[in-house]
Each structure stands twice: as C-alpha cells, then as structure tokens.
Amino acid sequence: MIPASARIWPPCNIYSSAEIGENVSIGAFTEIGPSVRIGNDARIGAHCFIPEGVTIGEGAWIGPRCTFTNDRFPPSPKDKWETTVISAGARLGASVTVLPGKTIGKDAMVGAGSVVTKSIPPGETWAGVPARKIKKRRK
C-alpha cells in the first residue's frame, strides 16, 4: 500500500504487505520488508534495510544506510523474531544498526554509526558502539 503522496526513489524493494503512510519519502536502494509499517511524514534514507517486525512512527527521520533486525540468534523460527519500534519524531543518523526487540522513544536521537543494543527513552540522545546516552549535545 503505497499512497500517491509518497515519494520513492528507485530502485527500492517494497513488499506489498508493507503499510506506507502519507507523504513518506524513501531513498534509493532501500528494502522495506513484509508488514513493515511506516507512519505519515516519515523520511527513510537511501540504502536502508527494514525487515518484517519493524514499525517506524510518524515524522521519524531515518538516515541513509540504517539497518534494522528481527532475529537475535539467527536463524530462528519466525515465532522467535522480535519487534522493533522507532517512535514518532525519532531521528537516526547515518549507518545506524538497531538490534532486535528494541524501542527508540519519541523524539530520541541516535548518532551516526551507532549500534543500538538497548532501548532508548524518549527525548534522549545516544551514540556509539554500543550506543550510550550522551549527556550534552555537542554544538
């Protein structure tokens, strides 16, 4: 379900069971897997990989080359897969990898190149490998 208001840069692979919101933009070379839900006004960068089990909230900003996952100890049977939630307004920098089963809170920010191994509370800024809370935002 891709609404007419969405902007998709080819080539992309978007499974037909994915639900894409209004005014979503999706960069080239991105794969959106089965049953993924992407909220209105979200922006998904180029080269992203978003498999089944991931939900992206309204107005979220996902940088280029972000990778999401659903299987902690692959390959697992599908009933062991975990869900990932990127809340409304969250912003992920380029090249972020998110482990399975995590939630990134509303309006949280994740630095470029981070590997997210824990859920991130709303409004916080995290960065690093593994990602940790950043006390003060660098200017």
Added chain:
Amino acid sequence: MIPASARIWPPCNIYSSAEIGENVSIGAFTEIGPSVRIGNDARIGAHCFIPEGVTIGEGAWIGPRCTFTNDRFPPSPKDKWETTVISAGARLGASVTVLPGKTIGKDAMVGAGSVVTKSIPPGETWAGVPARKIKKRRK
C-alpha cells in the same frame, strides 16, 4: 553458476565466475564478486558486498549489510590481495565488516555491527569494534 535451487532477490550483481551452492539464498542489493564461492545452504542477507577472494562455507548465515574485503592497503596490485574464509555454519549479524585475510571458524558467531580485525576460532562468539571474544552469550 547459479543452480536452480538458489533463490536470488533482485536486484543483485553476481559475477558469472562465482560458484553458488545448492539451496543458497541471496537478498536484494547484494554484490557477489568474481570467483567467490558460496557453500550449499548458505544464506546471504540483503545489501551484502562479497568481493573476489572470499569463500563462504556450507550453511553459513550472513546477515544483511555485511561487507568483506580483500585489499589491506588499497589500492594494491592483485597479487597482494588476501583471502577471507567464513567457515561452515558461521553466523554473522547485521552490518559486520571483515578485514582482509581473516578466517571465521566453524560455527562461530559475530555480533551485529562488529568490525572483525582478527581471525575467530571455531565456536566462539565475538562482537564489537574491533571485535573481541564474548565470554558468555547474553540470553
């Protein structure tokens, strides 16, 4: 050589000199370079880059966005390129980068987002940047 039992999600770039085993699956946006060998039943995720000089063993599981290399101090003449071996049953999480000339042992496991700078013995679990041995597997 792509056997009929292989499942390839387009678009992929697979060089004709690559040897792909039976029942292999390869995700979209993956490049498999010249003379790469992939063993039977291996699973290669989307967005992987597997250049010349890499061998993937039987039943290995390579997560999305894994990157392999063959040239330690690029650009080198081809006779300086090194070979990388991913042994049978090894499992690499998403977004792993493997430096040239390394071997990942049989049934070893590598955490998502790791950069592998040393060879990994069979059966061990490594993670991080650079990857180091994890003593106990997290539940």
Added chain:
Amino acid sequence: MIPASARIWPPCNIYSSAEIGENVSIGAFTEIGPSVRIGNDARIGAHCFIPEGVTIGEGAWIGPRCTFTNDRFPPSPKDKWETTVISAGARLGASVTVLPGKTIGKDAMVGAGSVVTKSIPPGETWAGVPARKIKKRRK
C-alpha cells in the same frame, strides 16, 4: 556529466548535476547526489552513499559501503548543511561513515569500519569509532 572514460557499474544513481572526473570508477549500488564533485582517477566502491555537499579529490580511493553526510542535526534547512572534503589521494577503507563538515587531508588513510567525527590532517592514518590517530601502521 559523466565522461566516456568513467566506468560505472549498474545499478547506480548518479544525479545529472554531479561532476565526475576522467577515469573515475564507481561500483554498483552507489548513489552520487546533486552537485557532488569527483576528481580525476578517483575510485568509488560499491554501495557508497555520497550526498550533495561532498567533494572527492583526484585519485582518492573510497572503499565499498562508505557513507557521507551533510546534515548534523537532521532534518535541517538546506542552508545549515555542511560540506565534506575528501582530499586528493586520501584512502578510506570499507564501511567508513564521515560526519558532516569534515575534511580528510591529502593522502590520509582511514581504517575500515571507522566513524569519522573530526577532520583528519594530511598523511595521517586514523581508525575506530570514533576514529582516532593511529601512531604506527600495522604490518
């Protein structure tokens, strides 16, 4: 502007306002954004993401899966975007991410998997997350 001497492996997305030098090679699944400039004889690996605001110098070597950025706190209005300069002869290993507004000096080298958060002086070798100066090059 893609000169006849350039070698481009499809599929690539190259914006028509990008300026590509003579003898440049660009790997598959790479995106080159608007107004990007790439100097003569540069080599750009597969799966790279090079957005507007980035300049790649003559003879630079950009490994596979390198990611460049232009917006420090996305999404910003375009007048806040920063420029990135990769100087002539610089070499970036695989899977390097470069934050906005940085300069990588002439003939500098960046290790695979690094996240570059500071500008790198000419001729130095940096690696890690975040990237730091490496005193002696490993053999």
